[in-house]
Amino acid sequence: MMLSSAALAQSPAKGDEITGLYWSPEKDAKVEIYKKGVEYFGKSVWVAHPRRDNKNPNETLKNRELLGIDLFSGFHYNDGAYTSGKVYDPESGKTYDCKMSLKGDILKVRGYIGISFFGRTAYFQRIKS
Numbered sequence: 001m002m003l004s005s006a007a008l009a010q011s012p013a014k015g016d017e018i019t020g021l022y023w024s025p026e027k028d029a030k031v032e033i034y035k036k037g038v039e040y041f042g043k044s045v046w047v048a049h050p051r052r053d054n055k056n057p058n059e060t061l062k063n064r065e066l067l068g069i070d071l072f073s074g075f076h077y078n079d080g081a082y083t084s085g086k087v088y089d090p091e092s093g094k095t096y097d098c099k100m101s102l103k104g105d106i107l108k109v110r111g112y113i114g115i116s117f118f119g120r121t122a123y124f125q126r127i128k129s
Contacts, residue, residue, distance in 0.1 A: 013077070014077070015035075015040070015077025015082070016035060017102060018033050018040060018077075018082060018100070018102050018107065019033050019034055019035055019040075020032070020033060020126055020127070021033075021045070021126070021127040021129075022042075022107055022124035022125060022126050022127060023124060023125045023127055024122075024124060025122045025123055025124065028047065028048040028049065029044055029046060029047045029048065030044070030045050030046040030047075030127065031043065031044055031045065031071060031072070031124060032045045033072070033107070038076065039073075039074050039075060039076060039085075040072070040075040040076075040077065040082055040085070041070050041072055041073050041074070041075070042070065042071050042072030042073075043068060043069060043070045043071065043072075044066055044067055044068060044069060044071055045067075045068070046067070047066060047067050050065065050066070050067055051065075051066055052064065052065060052066070053065070053066050053069065053090055053093075055090060055091065055092060055093030056090075056093045057093050057094075066090050069088070069090075070088070071087060071088050071090070072085060072086070072087055072088075072098065072100070072109070073085060073086050073088075074086055075098075075099075075100060080101065081099060081100070081101050082099060082100040082101065082102075083099045084099075085097075085098045085099065085100065086098055087109060087111045089111065096111035096112055096113060096119070097111070097112055097113065097114075097116075098110060098111045098112070099116060105125060105126035105128070106123055106124070106125060106126070107123070107124040107125075107126065108121060108122075108123055109121065109122045109123070109124060
């Protein structure tokens with residue numbers, strides 16, 4: 001069966017299944033994964049303990065609220081994986097290379113320096129509406 005170009009344009013891309021709300025691993029924040037252009041991002045939309053980004057090495061950003069900032073940025077979907085992205089860790093103020101994958105309602109986020117073997121993995125639980 002052939003799909004028309006209009007039908008293809010209306011159906012969501014396979015990679016879009018990642019979009020939605022997730023609990024942080026500690027359940028002290030909610031992150032919304034969204035798509036902008038062809039890239040995927042994740043911003044904090046709720047935090048249990050509001051605070052400023054005081055660990056950020058950039059002096060001009062230390063006074064901003066953590067609520068509403070992009071923690072995940074620049075991910076591209078490729079054959080079941082979200083790659084070439086960055087993750088910002090507000091606990092350390094550092095940004096790491098990152099890749100993500102989705103299995104069911106669990107978002108696996110692997111931040112690393114250089115190669116993914118040297119990194120840390122965190123698991124985010126999808127929030128069902």
